[in-house]
Amino acid sequence: MILYFTGTGNSEYVADRVGRGTGQEVRPLMERIRDKDCSEIKSDDPWIVCAPTYGWQLPHLLRDWLKQARLSGSNIIYFVMTCGGEIGNAPKYNRRLAAEMKMEYMGTAEILMPENYIAMYDAPEEDEARQIIKQAEPAIDEVIEIIKEGGIIEPPSPGLTGKIKSSIVNPAYYPLLVNSKKFYAKDSCTGCGLCEKLCPMESISMKDGRPVWNGKCTHCMACICHCPEEAIEYGKISEGKPRYKCPVK
Ligand SMILES: Cc1cc2nc3c(=O)[nH]c(=O)nc-3n(C[C@H](O)[C@H](O)[C@H](O)COP(=O)(O)O)c2cc1C
DSSP: EEEEEOOOSSHHHHHHHHHHHHHEEEEEEEHHHHTTTTOEEEEOOOOOEEOOOBBBBBOOHHHHHHHOEEEEEEEEEEEEEESSSSSTTTTHHHHHHHHTTTTTTEEEEEEEEOOOTTTSSOOOOOHHHHHHHHHHHHHHHHHHOOOOTTBBBOOOOOOOHHIIIIIIIHHHHHHHHHHSTTTEEETOOOOOOOHHHTTOOOEEEEEEEEEESSOOOOOHHHHHHHHHHOOEEETTTTOOOOOOOOOOO
């Protein structure tokens, strides 16, 4: 069974592709994570966790949910991580997570997809994003074949910088930068409430027809990138930048 988390659709796209290729069921986790719902999910097929890379590791909110979740049936687990550049040494932490979950670790795949982190970098325009996704297709096919054969996914070597990013930068980056302080809605906000609905951390509530953020945030970019009016900004950093949503289904 494929379990996925996504902010802007890349990991959903890859999860769906892997689902089609392996014939396995695909389930989103955003609502379960938001509702802190760790109730039993059963599957006799291997668990395949598909998610973006945040700070060269799995998103912490997903990792923490997986530690609590009751996944019964199969006890083997794969990780498929989408990223805008590299997953660093994330496989080391996924192996550790699998052990905590009492699962057999079957490896971590790195799938290079368009960058979505507009609170820090630039996201590509749609044409370029489509090109990047096209280039990712062989890597997705390879993952499908390995899973179908029950093989082990060998991750790329992280190198020294990858190790440093995952082990030293990641734990510093979360408390320093990952919060909602800089998010605000402009006058063009229509109060549609989509941002509130999409937030996986229940950080957003509507007050006087405008979203307000309560501080908790995982920087998934769902609110800012899915806003139909592009009315949400992240301080000055996001001004004028294209919003990113995975352009293929
Ligand atoms: C908070 C945050 C942190 C990120 N950190 C990394 C990173 O460490 N390495 C990387 O290559 N891409 C990083 N990215 C880019 C995303 O992992 C990448 O665009 C991913 O495919 C987005 O998936 P999604 O559309 O399913 O949310 C980050 C994006 C966000 C929003």
